[in-house]
Amino acid sequence: MIDLLANLGMGFSHVFTVENFSMLTIGLLIGMAVSITPGLGLVMGVVLALPFTYQMGIEPSIILLTAIYIAGTYGGCFTAILYKIPGEPSDVPLLWDGYGMAQKGQAEKALGWALIAALIGGLVSTTVMVSLAGPFANFALKFDSPDFFALIFLGLTTVVSLAGRSMANALISLFLGLLISTVGVDSTFGAERFTFDQPLLAGGIKYITVLVGAYGLGEVFSRFGEQVRIDHAPTAGKKVGTRFPSWRELWDMRGTLSRSTVLGTVLGVVPGAGAVITSFVAYGIEMQYCKRRDLLGTGIPEGIVGPQIASTASVAGHMVPLLALGIPGSGATAVILGAFLLHGVQPGPQIFVTHPDVAYSILASLFAGVIGMCIIGYFWIGVVVKVLTIPQPIIITLVALFCVIGGYTERNDITDVWMIFVFGVVGYLCERYRFPVAPIVLGTILGPVAESAFVRTMLRYDNDWTVFFTRPISGFILALAFVALVFPVIKHVRENSRRAGLRRAAPAIESATHNPGGSGH
């Protein structure tokens, strides 16, 4: 414990250097701005900032990206509450009660509740996860290559299974990402794969081009020509501020506060359960256990506090497994993993041994980030929501420009930008035909790591694939992966049979409605 505190102290001393603190502040502002702007979102914010980190050291780079991620889970609450525009999908539950409170003339109180929720959720979850980071890493040091492969496999499957929409589409996206990662000269055998005799492809497809293209430019194309109107909001044109709840009100909210904090922290550890799922599940839990559940949806604070706490709490839940195990649990952490790899650092249990200063600076920056975003949210809310007044076509054009120049900066080579363009079109087509982009990106980043762990295992264990199932750690993790894959299928089958039952029952209900006397007369 003393060691942890000493290391955290060292981490804080790094965070408060001029360079790191500037990056933290800039990251928080960018995170706020992108999460407020419909069509951008926190993942895109992290993606767009990534090319700017080429010239930076590892610490300021990761602090910048992490700050964008943290602030991205909070900033969207402003527009959800004030204008009924969810900046992020995770802010959708805030519409029901947040905007409801704004309509009742309690917008400032609603913003106060959101701030308190983000602060409590962020700080408690970060404290819990930081104290678990060491044990996590120590446990992971016992891992062998089959265990690592199983862990990566779990990360991939859970993200796919929680991707929503169609599981088949998510799987296809994932396979596409994994295939993209195999293009080029293979690192183990030196074989050229899928290069089509093009020197451009011999070096492989960099995941940064996939990230910036599919996430950034793809989203620009998808949003092209769309407008957002805010003049219908009850608070439009008025000066807004934040009003904190009283101690008494906070005490009355203790049930929601504790339930949602625990939920956000626990769900955050589950790969794939990002801020969207945690905020929806938290709202669902409140609908079952909150004292005033009958009033949920009409504009009460419980409907703001639950989802906001859970979505902010999920950040630490994702960041710590990324640092301790090297497994990203969400789109944003996948990009942050990419930033680590760009700087030649592989996150995982070894990072606490080889780069303790980096690891603890990032953990300390989580605390500083949570507090910082709340301070910015409190004082600069009026300025931050001004982003909404910038016309959407101008915003997406600037984003497109970031993507193009960001792609050009790495090697000053226009072919990189063409690759980004191609993946932008792919990203748009994926969006158009409802194939999720996140699994493509995750597959591209984790593909080489997964293949390397798999091939190493097969070479070491004489092609004995049963080793994945007979080793206790990998066997247990693969069992979890199996559950993660099968659970949505079972859910889908049950849902289908329920719908089929309803369809069968519909004619009978209809005839009974039209013929209330029955057939006995």
Add this chain to the structure above:
Amino acid sequence: MKKIPLTQVAPYVLVLAAAGYLCRLTYHFDVTAPEGQIGPEFWPRTICIFMMITCVVKIAHLAWTSVYAGGEGGVGEPQADWSDAAERQHADATLPSSHRRLDIWLGIGTTALYLLAFQTLGYFLSTLAFMVAFIYLGQYRKWRTILVVSTLASLVFMFIFMKVVYISLPIGVEPFSRVSVFLMELMHVR
């Protein structure tokens, strides 16, 4: 009995064909595995096979549901899910206007033209032209704002990248390079 919806099935058929083609390519890699060991083809081939299986299962599922259950799932009809509900509501709340596919392809074409002109016209002129066209095609029609924003953004980006981050942006060919060189001199970029 209903017909199988071709528009829903087509993407999976395309992916299936592509995966089949790539799977075939894995038999022609220039390095093969030593006897009794897995080689460089194993991993991509396995992925291709899983991809094909997923497509076949999905096509069969689409065919089954459209013929016997009245059609559900697939490309056009997403399944209910937490994140799905969130995305739908998010989209409903933020995207009141309908997608204009022609506009989107115009936007994609404009971006392609921008990249084609990037090294010929140089960074500044190509970016200025791109921004004006992209904002205009994006349904914003206040010309004065478009020109001011495009000029300022192009200059600010040029200053940041060339003066602060030391990235060498293309200056273009004669006579366009004269504009870039003039601006670089104004910004004291060497």
